[in-house]
Amino acid sequence: xxxxxxxxxxxxxxxxxxxxxxxxxxxxxxxxxxxxxxxxxxxxxxxxxxxxxxxxxxxxxxxxxxxxxxxxxxxxxxxxxxxxxxxxxxxxxxxxxxxxxxxxxxxxxxxxxxxxxxxxxxxxxxxx
Numbered sequence: 284x285x286x287x288x289x290x291x292x293x294x295x296x297x298x299x300x301x302x303x304x305x306x307x308x309x310x311x312x313x314x315x316x317x318x319x320x321x322x323x324x325x326x327x328x329x330x331x332x333x334x335x336x337x338x339x340x341x342x343x344x345x346x347x348x349x350x351x352x353x354x355x356x357x358x359x360x361x362x363x364x365x366x367x368x369x370x371x372x373x374x375x376x377x378x379x380x381x382x383x384x385x386x387x388x389x390x391x392x393x394x395x396x397x398x399x400x401x402x403x404x405x406x407x408x409x410x411x
Contacts, residue, residue: 292408293399310395320381320389327352328359328389329396351380355389362393 290298297304316322327348330338341347342356354376361368377386403410 291410293403293406293410296406296408314388314392314395318388318392320385320392324352324355325389325392325396328355328393329400331356331359332363332393332397332400350376354380358390359393362390363397 294304294307297307315325318325327338331342338356342360343353345353348356354373357368357373358377361373381389
């Protein structure tokens with residue numbers, strides 16, 4: 284007999300407003316886990332947002348990350364910490380690596396992940 288999966292702390296908080304839990308589940312399923320941009324790239328950007336040393340220290344390293352990954356990480360930095368970095372050169376780089384629909388999905392995933400990470404931290408939780 285299988286067990287029922289435990290609910291994460293953040294999901295338990297979201298469940299206090301069932302529509303919020305449903306909206307989060309929809310975004311997680313359709314954007315963060317699925318969608319047109321590879322899930323591993325979105326997860327890499329989320330790791331950058333979490334300031335994971337291995338990602339942050341090597342974000343510009345072509346031996347570690349390909350151009351698409353480095354462009355996504357540069358955009359992640361601009362979205363999270365310095366929107367002035369989203370200049371013409373960055374947009375040219377992004378358009379060389381991504382279609383516009385991919386940019387919409389990736390930007391949404393980055394922004395959503397950033398907000399979720401900050402919100403979960405303010406609740407004192409370690410899971411998202």
